[in-house]
Amino acid sequence: MSSEGPGKRELLAQFARVAKALSHPNRLELLEFLAQGERTVEALARAAGLSVANASQHLQQLKQAGLVTSRKTGQHVRYRLADDDVVALMAALREVARRHLAEVDRIVQAYLAARDTLEPVPATDLLERIRRGEVTVLDVRPPEEYAAGHLPGAVNIPLEELERRLGELPKDREVVAYCRGPYCVLAWEAAARLREKGIPARRLEGGLPEWRLAGLPVEAEREAVETEGPARG
Amino acid sequence: MSSEGPGKRELLAQFARVAKALSHPNRLELLEFLAQGERTVEALARAAGLSVANASQHLQQLKQAGLVTSRKTGQHVRYRLADDDVVALMAALREVARRHLAEVDRIVQAYLAARDTLEPVPATDLLERIRRGEVTVLDVRPPEEYAAGHLPGAVNIPLEELERRLGELPKDREVVAYCRGPYCVLAWEAAARLREKGIPARRLEGGLPEWRLAGLPVEAEREAVETEGPARG
DNA sequence: CTTGCATTCAATCGAACAATTGAATATTAG
DNA sequence: CTAATATTCAATTGTTCGATTGAATGCAAG
CATH class of the missing domain: 1.10.10.10 (Winged helix-like DNA-binding domain superfamily/Winged helix DNA-binding domain)
Structure with missing residues (x-):
């Protein structure tokens, strides 16, 4: 045996x-x-x-x-x-850690939930609301990452430009922000800052990789993208 | 950034x-x-x-x-x-290794496929055939593991007793063998030996943990099981 | 309360790992 | 061909890991 x-x-x-x-x-x-x-x-x-x-x-x-x-x-x-199965593996790893390591919860409470305590929006719910045009989707990642693939109709405003470019967001619709993954602080921070300005905002549950893994539609700017700098100033 | x-x-x-x-x-x-x-x-x-x-x-x-x-x-x-999310994590780990490490395929070919080259039976297919009574399900794990939980109606014959207890298997129905997981050699070996005896046999895709993870029905003998030895004998 | 057994702890040694540094390789620009 | 840049390689150092050994703990039977 x-x-x-x-x-x-x-x-x-x-x-x-x-x-x-x-x-x-x-x-x-x-x-x-x-x-x-x-x-x-x-x-x-x-x-x-x-x-x-x-x-x-x-x-x-x-x-x-x-x-x-x-x-x-x-x-x-x-x-x-x-x-994409690597994304699935990382998701399984995070899930086990989240559910069985108290430290994870403590860290989330200390650093992320301190910014945004609202529940995230599930991906399938968001897709439905996107199709109805009920929501503004906000991608707070750097432009290179946005260009390589983003949610349908998403507006790209990197977190550090958010204050300056608030005017680009319709005021009457809820904003759903997302970034790199479920624990990426950019989206938590963006949702918090928007709500401080009186704009209703929440996070997407998960980031772009998880969205793509779920088989949901992704828009891309162009095939290959330079990551070094802007294409001629 | x-x-x-x-x-x-x-x-x-x-x-x-x-x-x-x-x-x-x-x-x-x-x-x-x-x-x-x-x-x-x-x-x-x-x-x-x-x-x-x-x-x-x-x-x-x-x-x-x-x-x-x-x-x-x-x-x-x-x-x-x-x-069970630990089972899911291990499944994701095996899947990434299987798909991206050539070594895994080589080892499977060398040690497992040498015994049984037939494709395994998907779990949902098997459940359907179990319900129709079309198949004999064979659990080749040790009795303690069988007692802790097994497929509905499964017969428990540990691999080392298989030759001796062939009579317990109906001859007219296909046998589907399973054990601990997708790379557990017991089921591969059992299917091979049965076919050598003229009994049509294949493996289940995955083992009992994966079956349970998929939410499929599991029978258990009793609540807690001693693993040290047979209960008086 | 002593004895036996299952498990854990503590100390040790050799191996593997992570980060740094500087050199080597390969590709493009001139 | 030469220079510049991006990446990898190689050697070093301190740290962590894995297995072994023997002792310590804790429970239970007598």
Whole structure:
């Protein structure tokens, strides 16, 4: 009963290999950025606050675990998620942590719920309201991420420009804000700031990757997007 | 853009903590056994081929990551999965590994497909055929695991007794065998041996934990089951 | 209250990991 | 061809992890 063949240990080692790739906070953060779209090593290092060499090594570990792929374009190497099933795996990981680690709840209460205590809007509810034109969808991510894919009809106003560009939001409709994922602070913060200005606003439950994973429609600006800077000033 | 609050790193650290618990083959094997039902430390150590002290330490790591819980009964400590969402997480992990690591396919071909090359029966298909009485469901796990929960109407014949007890299987109906999970060799081996005897047989897609996770009906012998030995004999 | 048993704890050692640094490779621009 | 840039490689250091060993704890039977 204890010796069930040599293949068993080898298989478990492969599964463990994938889990090990997910077992470092920096790699999870890189994956969260990659879930928004393809990125160069330098852009990822900047976004995660890592040295380029360090980011490169983490990305290679993710690659060897099958979680991301890379392709060379000119002098850049662009990484992307291998598949949407990686998004599903991260969602399952977050769900287990949320339900069984009290620390997660404590951190959410301390840092996120301090901004926005309202319940998020479920994705399917939002889609219905989008189709009826009842709601303004607000994407508070940086323009590069918006361009790579966003909710149908979503307005893109990065969080830091929100105060300045309030005029672009219709005042009579509720705003639903979203960003990179269920624990991405941008949407929580945006909803709070809008409500402080008297604009009814809530968060979407989950971010763009989870929306796409659910098979809901996504709009994209163009096929490939430069992440380095604006295309000629 | 790079400083999104101190809560972010803390949350990622919690998610990484869960992934780290999954990042060792021994712990994954312990979880697979625990997915069959509650077990004592000694039984788990024996099943996984570990020393008791080593198993105990791995179990404590799983517990701290929120994946399992434990309770004391007499002089034994019994561990169990914290929730079915842990089964879902392990399924997502296996799925990513299967789809993106060529090694997994190689190992399956080398050790499992060498026994049984037929496609497995999807769970929902099987349930339909069970209701019509068209099929014999064969549980090849040890009796303790069968007693803790099994498919409706399943016959329990552990793999090592299969040859001896072939007579218990109706000859006119197809047999569908299952065990602990999609890569548990017992079911592959059972299906192969039955077909060698001229009995049409296939595997279930996935094992009992996956069946239960899908919300399909499960029969149980009694509430709590001793895992040490047969109840007087 | 002593004995036996299941589990955990504590200390140890070797291996693997994470981050840093500086060098090496490869591609584009000139 | 040379220079500049992006990425990876290689070597180093401190830290964490995994397994082993033997002791300690806690429960239960006698």
